[in-house]
Amino acid sequence: MSKNEFVCDCNIIHKDVVDSTIKKMPDEFLFIKLSQFFKILGDVTRTKILFALDQNEMCVCDIANVLGMSKSSISHQLSTLRKIGIVKYRKDGKEVYYTLDDSHVKQLFEVGIEHVEHKSKNLLLED
Amino acid sequence: MSKNEFVCDCNIIHKDVVDSTIKKMPDEFLFIKLSQFFKILGDVTRTKILFALDQNEMCVCDIANVLGMSKSSISHQLSTLRKIGIVKYRKDGKEVYYTLDDSHVKQLFEVGIEHVEHKSKNLLLED
DNA sequence: ATAATAAGTGAGCATATATTCAACTAACAA
DNA sequence: TTGTTAGTTGAATATATGCTCACTTATTAT
Numbered sequence: 302m303s304k305n306e307f308v309c310d311c312n313i314i315h316k317d318v319v320d321s322t323i324k325k326m327p328d329e330f331l332f333i334k335l336s337q338f339f340k341i342l343g344d345v346t347r348t349k350i351l352f353a354l355d356q357n358e359m360c361v362c363d364i365a366n367v368l369g370m371s372k373s374s375i376s377h378q379l380s381t382l383r384k385i386g387i388v389k390y391r392k393d394g395k396e397v398y399y400t401l402d403d404s405h406v407k408q409l410f411e412v413g414i415e416h417v418e419h420k421s422k423n424l425l426l427e428d
Numbered sequence: 429m430s431k432n433e434f435v436c437d438c439n440i441i442h443k444d445v446v447d448s449t450i451k452k453m454p455d456e457f458l459f460i461k462l463s464q465f466f467k468i469l470g471d472v473t474r475t476k477i478l479f480a481l482d483q484n485e486m487c488v489c490d491i492a493n494v495l496g497m498s499k500s501s502i503s504h505q506l507s508t509l510r511k512i513g514i515v516k517y518r519k520d521g522k523e524v525y526y527t528l529d530d531s532h533v534k535q536l537f538e539v540g541i542e543h544v545e546h547k548s549k550n551l552l553l554e555d
Numbered sequence: 556a557t558a559a560t561a562a563g564t565g566a567g568c569a570t571a572t573a574t575t576c577a578a579c580t581a582a583c584a585a
Numbered sequence: 586t587t588g589t590t591a592g593t594t595g596a597a598t599a600t601a602t603g604c605t606c607a608c609t610t611a612t613t614a615t
Binding site: 313321322327334335337342345362363365385417418421 | 450535
């Protein structure tokens with residue numbers, strides 16, 4: 302009787318595969334961190350903000366104008382991005398200037414765009 | 429009077445920056461597709477499933493056992509992953525075997541893990 | 556000091572979504 | 586045929602989250 306029979310509502314079909322995969326799985330903490338990071342990129346507004354900041358340093362008002370959204374919503378999102386440390390800012394008078402603070406974001410965009418373009422190409426071929 | 433004054437509840441601080449950034453922004457469709465793709469990776473369960481499938485081809489029951497979750501929840505998630513085309517499957521008798529169907533996922537994991545490890549290193553330094 | 560403006564923030568609302576539960580289908584075995 | 590098991594699916598529930606609104610803070614100008 303294996304432990305796993307108590308965990309899931311089905312029998313183990315391939316015990317060897319299951320066991321070897323479990324051994325290779327990183328710990329819970331990494332998965333939580335990893336998915337939290339991807340979740341940040343999983344929102345249109347944040348994706349746009351990050352893409353925009355990758356082009357230029359900008360104040361909140363600038364970003365709001367580029368995206369055509371309210372200062373408040375942008376500020377809320379920037380606060381999210383600040384908390385997980387992928388943007389940084391400097392104050393200058395009344396304005397707060399934001400910049401990208403993560404080299405990985407750019408890399409992820411590149412791979413992500415490659416994916417999107419690859420998939421839309423497939424879509425065309427499927428027609 | 430610029431168009432943008434009607435779009436946002438604030439004045440444009442840096443019209444040149446705003447305009448040049450707007451020019452560089454890809455169209456809405458790309459942002460939607462891009463964030464949809466990242467959103468898929470922004471869930472702990474899906475991240476684990478994809479990581480597991482990157483190690484081995486597995487049936488639903490196997491995956492459920494590896495993650496310690498119900499068949500039903502895994503099946504729901506696999507359906508999501510199928511719909512956007514990042515996993516594929518083959519039927520063999522009663523079992524359905526899933527595999528990764530996207531080379532980009534692996535790349536994204538690598539960059540993502542790099543990010544997470546970089547950030548946790550920073551966390552240690554800040555103490 | 557007072558007014559104006561950039562930015563931040565908490566509450567509330569609307570929407571999205573992850574899991575559970577129960578019912579169902581498909582394939583195999585006795 | 587009947588029972589068993591792998592997998593799927595729809596509905597319901599609980600939770601998360603993005604935006605708006607109203608208010609506050611900080612800074613500058615008059």
